[in-house]
Amino acid sequence: MESNRSEDQSSMISNTTTDHLLSLDMMDAKEASRTYTLAEYLALEQETQTKYEFHQGEVFAQAGGSLPHGLLIGNIYLELQNRLKEQGSHCRALTSEVKLSLASTQSYVYPDAMVVCGEFEVAEELPDAITNPTLVVEVLSPSSADYDRGGKFDRYSQLPSLKEYVLIWQEEPRVEVFYRAEPNEIWQYQSVKSLAEVIEFTSLGISLPLADLYEGISFAE
Numbered sequence: 001m002e003s004n005r006s007e008d009q010s011s012m013i014s015n016t017t018t019d020h021l022l023s024l025d026m027m028d029a030k031e032a033s034r035t036y037t038l039a040e041y042l043a044l045e046q047e048t049q050t051k052y053e054f055h056q057g058e059v060f061a062q063a064g065g066s067l068p069h070g071l072l073i074g075n076i077y078l079e080l081q082n083r084l085k086e087q088g089s090h091c092r093a094l095t096s097e098v099k100l101s102l103a104s105t106q107s108y109v110y111p112d113a114m115v116v117c118g119e120f121e122v123a124e125e126l127p128d129a130i131t132n133p134t135l136v137v138e139v140l141s142p143s144s145a146d147y148d149r150g151g152k153f154d155r156y157s158q159l160p161s162l163k164e165y166v167l168i169w170q171e172e173p174r175v176e177v178f179y180r181a182e183p184n185e186i187w188q189y190q191s192v193k194s195l196a197e198v199i200e201f202t203s204l205g206i207s208l209p210l211a212d213l214y215e216g217i218s219f220a221e
Contacts, residue, residue, distance in 0.1 A: 072112075075214070079208050079213060090117060093114070094113065096113060097110070100131075109152075109155075115134050115135040118131060135201060136156055149167060163176070177189070
């Protein structure tokens, strides 16, 4: 395990502008070059039955993922939930259907998976959006990797409750974990790159073999 971010890892956490957001294929549509109120944003999702990210009045449709992406999201949710139940934890895993409120940047997003420990805390203006994840997971795709490892991490890191951020690669068996260590809250980094290895989720007190996480996933030779 590598601890205390190197300069390379530090560079993953950087401010991201709206222009950068618009360049992402995962957010493949900016709706009609206008700003939306929260009520209009929620109505748009209801009317179109499409998930959108909301950033300071701008909305971005989320593109559908690949088959490996979908498998990995399902696998990580099931593995987290099963292990938490086995140890009698008060933490609960949540799927990518649950919205996360980022009040500091006036954003609403859909992480690929989350874990909340203790009672759910929700946004006052939107009771379906939680505000207190302990762990957040994103499955990387070529179009979103820079954003997930940079601007999105920067937004997530402003959540006081967040202790761990997990990045899962599709193209190879590789998982990166950033853990906010107390008391100085410095982000520590670990990377696991083999199906024979085990990843530790320190904030939850559980471990996960990569072979279980990547079950059903084939890699190019």
